[in-house]
Amino acid sequence: MAEASQRTRAVTTPTTHANFRIIFHAPFRDLNSDHEQILAWLGRNLALPCPYCGKISPAKNLLFEWVVEMDVEVRLAKRRDLKAVKKLADEHRRELGFAKLATLEKAVQEHRLLVAVISPTRVPCSLSRVPRVIGFVHFRCCKDGHATIYEIAVAPEWRGKGVGRKLVEAVCTYARMHSCTRLRLKCPIDLPANGFYQRLGFVRIGVETPEPARLHTCTHARHVNRRPLAIWELDLQDFVHSTLNSQPATHWQFYVGLTADASSIRALVRRFYEGYSGQPPFHPFERIIVSPLFVPPATLRLLRSWRTGESSPVSHAPCPVSLIFDSGGYQVQMGKLSYDELCRRLRQVYERENWADLFVLPDHVPTSKDSDAEVERKIKETLTMGELFLKWVFQGTRDTGQVIGVVHGRTVKQIREGVRKWHELGVRYIAFGSFGTSGKDGSVNLLSQNSLKLLKALQDEALSLGMKFHIFGIGNPTYLVRLKNEGIEPTSFDSTGWWKAGGFGNLLFVGAPQLHFARYSASMGMVSTLRAKYVKASVQHDCPFCSDLRALRETRWLRVLHNLVAFVEAVHIVTDGVQSPHLLLKVMRR
Numbered sequence: 001m002a003e004a005s006q007r008t009r010a011v012t013t014p015t016t017h018a019n020f021r022i023i024f025h026a027p028f029r030d031l032n033s034d035h036e037q038i039l040a041w042l043g044r045n046l047a048l049p050c051p052y053c054g055k056i057s058p059a060k061n062l063l064f065e066w067v068v069e070m071d072v073e074v075r076l077a078k079r080r081d082l083k084a085v086k087k088l089a090d091e092h093r094r095e096l097g098f099a100k101l102a103t104l105e106k107a108v109q110e111h112r113l114l115v116a117v118i119s120p121t122r123v124p125c126s127l128s129r130v131p132r133v134i135g136f137v138h139f140r141c142c143k144d145g146h147a148t149i150y151e152i153a154v155a156p157e158w159r160g161k162g163v164g165r166k167l168v169e170a171v172c173t174y175a176r177m178h179s180c181t182r183l184r185l186k187c188p189i190d191l192p193a194n195g196f197y198q199r200l201g202f203v204r205i206g207v208e209t210p211e212p213a214r215l216h217t218c219t220h221a222r223h224v225n226r227r228p229l230a231i232w233e234l235d236l237q238d239f240v241h242s243t244l245n246s247q248p249a250t251h252w253q254f255y256v257g258l259t260a261d262a263s264s265i266r267a268l269v270r271r272f273y274e275g276y277s278g279q280p281p282f283h284p285f286e287r288i289i290v291s292p293l294f295v296p297p298a299t300l301r302l303l304r305s306w307r308t309g310e311s312s313p314v315s316h317a318p319c320p321v322s323l324i325f326d327s328g329g330y331q332v333q334m335g336k337l338s339y340d341e342l343c344r345r346l347r348q349v350y351e352r353e354n355w356a357d358l359f360v361l362p363d364h365v366p367t368s369k370d371s372d373a374e375v376e377r378k379i380k381e382t383l384t385m386g387e388l389f390l391k392w393v394f395q396g397t398r399d400t401g402q403v404i405g406v407v408h409g410r411t412v413k414q415i416r417e418g419v420r421k422w423h424e425l426g427v428r429y430i431a432f433g434s435f436g437t438s439g440k441d442g443s444v445n446l447l448s449q450n451s452l453k454l455l456k457a458l459q460d461e462a463l464s465l466g467m468k469f470h471i472f473g474i475g476n477p478t479y480l481v482r483l484k485n486e487g488i489e490p491t492s493f494d495s496t497g498w499w500k501a502g503g504f505g506n507l508l509f510v511g512a513p514q515l516h517f518a519r520y521s522a523s524m525g526m527v528s529t530l531r532a533k534y535v536k537a538s539v540q541h542d543c544p545f546c547s548d549l550r551a552l553r554e555t556r557w558l559r560v561l562h563n564l565v566a567f568v569e570a571v572h573i574v575t576d577g578v579q580s581p582h583l584l585l586k587v588m589r590r
């Protein structure tokens with residue numbers, strides 16, 4: 001379509017489309033290659049609510065998944081959309097408060113209501129011809145250059161598919177065309193939606209504690225249950241259209257752990273690029289995490305030259321890497337040195353090697369054997385030492401953006417308090433470090449229910465305060481998908497698991513248990529080549545490093561690089577929503 005005509009039309013009707021996928025579940029035997037028939041079949045046999053009319057018809061067998069491209073259109077609401085909008089608003093009364101039909105009606109007249117609808121032509125259900133409203137946003141452009149979003153909602157079954165993003169984007173476009181420079185909204189601080197606004201580039205500019213008596217002249221500022229409200233603002237002049245279209249890497253940033261000697265790192269990077277003939281589809285060595293206290297000096301020199309851009313892990317496409325220095329608190333937990341010794345040495349290293357992007361403040365890691373009192377003491381020590389480091393090493397700069405504070409705790413209360421205390425100290429990036437300590441038996445179980453509960457509390461608290469958060473040491477790529485399924489989406493995470501597992505002769509896959517696959521351990525539960533082939537096919541994985549299974553069995557670095565690719569695949573799945581049918585099936589049967 002011609003650019004110009006689209007723009008002209010947009011003046012009166014801002015319209016955006018989102019392409020995304022819905023996954024339907026269908027018994028395999030009922031499908032054939034006839035597309036029309038499949039669509040007709042889907043209309044009769046949906047296992048999920050029909051996106052069009054909302055009707056649920058259970059499928060008989062969940063054997064096969066079919067992906068249908070859908071079109072979502074965002075446009076100004078019409079009178080005939082009102083009923084659907086009102087229904088959607090009522091379904092979100094807890095979040096939005098009570099929406100009067102008269103208010104919405106006025107908003108339609110004044111062009112202050114946008115709806116997201118599914119176009120009827122693309123829907124497999126042929127029962128109705130009326131477009132279905134799946135989301136709306138109610139807003140206002142003021143003369144003083146401020147635009148305000150009053151209410152925004154997306155139907156539950158359509159969340160996480162970019163609909164909310166499209167709605168906000170449409171408001172931005174509309175507001176800028178009406179000479180607004182700023183977009184504001186208020187959101188109760190306990191709602192996960194705060195993370196959504198942060199990811200869209202909104203900045204939290206304050207918190208409002210509503211007065212008990214409502215004496216507002218503005219009838220739209222509804223105070224929902226009188227909860228404190230986070231005030232978010234987006235600069236519409238800075239706002240770049242494309243950042244909303246292609247989701248920026250504001251979460252799931254993968255930092256590869258490279259706590260190794262320089263020559264091994266160099267060889268591994270070279271082999272990675274050779275494996276892809278110099279043209280890999282991704283560059284995993286752009287983000288690196290190391291413990292500067294526990295790597296040889298040559299490794300620090302190598303990483304420094306990568307960080308400053310003097311040299312590059314990507315020879316033909318120089319790009320300075322992003323680097324995190326880890327405190328090495330884990331080494332204290334292992335009894336390699338005392339916490340005081342760690343802090344003393346870490347201070348020296350951080351002062352001398354001040355060229356990393358982010359510095360993890362020294363944390364006193366509780367162990368599962370610690371009493372509750374000891375855990376409490378270690379949490380306090382971590383915060384006290386963090387404050388000292390901010391003063392010593394980072395000149396007490398508030399909002400420095402340079403440090404990561406580690407949050408430990410056994411209880412939700414400890415975690416929430418920890419996050420708030422870091423925030424008070426001016427720290428805006430925190431990390432969850434308590435996987436190993438939340439299990440009673442001392443087992444490191446990433447996905448124990450308690451760990452997930454703590455992690456959720458950390459995420460809620462961090463997002464409501466506009467903070468970023470990191471997850472340390474994810475051992476298996478499948479965990480990323482499980483975390484995502486639990487609604488946990490960190491800003492960043494790191495892993496050394498890919499390297500370690502490869503060294504121990506293990507192969508990692510997204511959506512399958514790891515395989516022990518090395519020659520030297522033939523007697524100890526080693527799997528056959530046939531089995532490896534089967535797993536590869538079942539998770540639909542292939543990469544240059546595991547294509548020759550015999551070589552893979554013989555060669556450590558092939559396994560290491562394959563594992564690295566598996567991690568990057570998992571990142572793609574959780575960020576792009578690229579779903580392998582296999583994975584979804586696992587999720588369904590959980």
Ligand SMILES: [Zn+2]
Nearest residue numbers: 050052053125
């Ligand atoms: Zn239907």
Ligand SMILES: [Zn+2]
Nearest residue numbers: 542543546562
């Ligand atoms: Zn592979």
